[in-house]
Amino acid sequence: MQLHDRPSLMILGSMDEFVELVEHARARGVRTVVCDGYPDGPAKRAADVSYDIDIRDARAVADVCRREQVAGIVTAYSDLLAECAAAIAREAELPFYLSPERLATLRDKTLMKRMFDELGVPYPKTALVRRDSLEWDLAPLSFPVVTKPRNAWGSHGVFLLDSAGEVFERFDDVAAYSEGDSILVEEYNDGYEFNMMTWVVDGGPVVLEIADREKSRELPNVTPHVSRIVYPSVLTDLVIGEARDIVSRVAGYVGMEAGPLCMQFFWSPERGIQVCECAGRVFGYEHELLELATNGTLCVEDLLLDTALEPDLLASRLEGHDPHLARCAAGLYFHGYEGTVASVEGVPVPGVTEGVEQVIRYYEPGDVISHAVGAKPYVVRAYLAAESRERLDALTDEVFSAVSVTDESGHEMLYHSERADYGRALARGGVR
Numbered sequence: 001m002q003l004h005d006r007p008s009l010m011i012l013g014s015m016d017e018f019v020e021l022v023e024h025a026r027a028r029g030v031r032t033v034v035c036d037g038y039p040d041g042p043a044k045r046a047a048d049v050s051y052d053i054d055i056r057d058a059r060a061v062a063d064v065c066r067r068e069q070v071a072g073i074v075t076a077y078s079d080l081l082a083e084c085a086a087a088i089a090r091e092a093e094l095p096f097y098l099s100p101e102r103l104a105t106l107r108d109k110t111l112m113k114r115m116f117d118e119l120g121v122p123y124p125k126t127a128l129v130r131r132d133s134l135e136w137d138l139a140p141l142s143f144p145v146v147t148k149p150r151n152a153w154g155s156h157g158v159f160l161l162d163s164a165g166e167v168f169e170r171f172d173d174v175a176a177y178s179e180g181d182s183i184l185v186e187e188y189n190d191g192y193e194f195n196m197m198t199w200v201v202d203g204g205p206v207v208l209e210i211a212d213r214e215k216s217r218e219l220p221n222v223t224p225h226v227s228r229i230v231y232p233s234v235l236t237d238l239v240i241g242e243a244r245d246i247v248s249r250v251a252g253y254v255g256m257e258a259g260p261l262c263m264q265f266f267w268s269p270e271r272g273i274q275v276c277e278c279a280g281r282v283f284g285y286e287h288e289l290l291e292l293a294t295n296g297t298l299c300v301e302d303l304l305l306d307t308a309l310e311p312d313l314l315a316s317r318l319e320g321h322d323p324h325l326a327r328c329a330a331g332l333y334f335h336g337y338e339g340t341v342a343s344v345e346g347v348p349v350p351g352v353t354e355g356v357e358q359v360i361r362y363y364e365p366g367d368v369i370s371h372a373v374g375a376k377p378y379v380v381r382a383y384l385a386a387e388s389r390e391r392l393d394a395l396t397d398e399v400f401s402a403v404s405v406t407d408e409s410g411h412e413m414l415y416h417s418e419r420a421d422y423g424r425a426l427a428r429g430g431v432r
Helices: 018-029 044-045 057-069 079-092 100-105 107-117 131-138 163-177 234-254 288-293 300-309 313-316 391-404
Strands: 008-012 031-035 050-053 071-072 126-130 145-148 159-161 182-187 191-203 204-216 225-231 258-268 270-277 326-336 341-346 357-360 380-386 405-406
Touching: 008 018, 008 057, 008 079, 008 300, 018 044, 018 300, 031 044, 031 057, 057 079, 071 079, 071 300, 079 100, 100 107, 100 234, 107 182, 107 191, 107 270, 126 131, 131 163, 131 182, 131 204, 145 163, 159 163, 163 182, 191 234, 191 313, 204 234, 204 288, 225 288, 225 391, 234 258, 234 270, 258 300, 288 300, 288 326, 288 341, 288 380, 380 391, 391 405
Parallel strands: 008 031, 008 071, 031 050
Antiparallel strands: 126 182, 145 159, 145 182, 191 204, 191 258, 204 225, 225 326, 258 270, 326 380, 341 405, 357 380
């Protein structure tokens, strides 16, 4: 018996980024059921109904899906959320864009590298390193190197190291996020870095954008932190052909017919493209830039809802999309040292500072900045938009220099932030 007069949708995840997804779904006449383990998740307050259940309990969440008679399940922004959604969909007999086994290829870094080898996809030279054979396993690599857990998400266990001795010292820190007594170590690529968002439609990827992923170096033995992401990349025309071809091969390998498939990769004039990872989900803390850069004509939330409930709409929605985008947008990400905040100054105000579209202050005076697992991702995040890259860069410099967060002793707590220099690449020409 049909209990509701509207189609119901399970939305897995309730943190800030899911509020827009709930609101878009409700605007389409969809009844929203939000579920995860956070009792106070903001998206739960916006939903029609919500449940506090650990997302890793596939059977329990599947029971809710059946009870609420949901027509589909949707999630985004996290490998763990996508992995759990695939398991729940199987348990509840709901459609999802990838099976758990195929999604694992995009989550487990060992399986991903095996896929890259089979497809002939270039990536930084990598070794599976075990404690008892560490020096032997590292022998084929050139330093510096980056350590990574085999199957964790986020930046946990990621270090930039210069010797086998340093890898040994950090081994336990990295292995704590891996299954088993082994870690991945890869050669460090210092080329330009990109985030690429595509949406697979009828088995082929539509490139939504390629973004410049700019980093700043602050701490020893830590990979540079992301300080700015810009839509679209100034180097789009240099990389889009090969990058699109790689994503197309990956989509075919995992059997994706419709859904998000994103790629993080490097490019330099000397090495060309090397792929860091492919992900069967939308990258978090930047997807809003797509809506800003398209003047509101395209947003990730609509694509997620189409994929879950009306996949036939995807082709028409993306027809004629130009990944060069209508204007430029950037996310500025301010990281900081641990400690108690005494003062937050110079943060721009949307609507007051032209080009500043959104600002989130994650910490206020009296709050304690923490790097613990589950802590707030940044100190401050700002979204900017402008009609040209030149204006966007100038606005970036203004905001970078203005924002200041100090402790009780008056010491600056923010990491420094800088823009990337593209002169070496632009000299090659062919850049739009």
